[in-house]
Amino acid sequence: MFELDMRSRKPIYEQLVDKMKELIMNEVLKPDQQVPSVRTLAVTLTINPNTIQKAYRELENQGFIYSIKGKGSFVNPNHKLKDLEKIKTVKQELERLILEALFLGITANELIQLIQDLDAAKGGRESND
Secondary structure, X not given: OOOOOOOOOOOHHHHHHHHHHHHHHOOOOXXXXXXXXXXXXXXXXXXXHHHHHHHHHHHHHOOOEEEEOOOEEEEOOOHHHHHHHHHHHHXXXXXXXXXXXHHOOOOHHHHHHHHHHHHHHHOOXXXXX
16 A cells, blocks of 8 residues: 655655555545554554654644544545645646746746646546536
8 A cells, every 4th residue: 555665865754644645635545534543554564653643643734634532543524625725835836846947948848748748647537626
């Protein structure tokens, strides 16, 4: 379920957060579905439970999961509401990066081709939400 790169410069907890977000956004993990317990995931991935706990805390802060004392953590069915804020932030960052790419000499056609290639690699799923 999770593939973490132990040699990456990116912290393990951030890799775990990104992977969990990807699974939630692609609906591999369904709304209200319980995510693996900290202990179970720590044993499975052979990493410190504190690292898992830190990742889960970050996911909860970002609204992707919620916790119920004594029961565990679950996928938040309302994560799409926070996605609107995230989409706005991502668009602003993309605009900055696209302007930088154009300034550096990358053509608009090359950028469009890159987006189309990435979309095809992802599966090209369109959403009208």
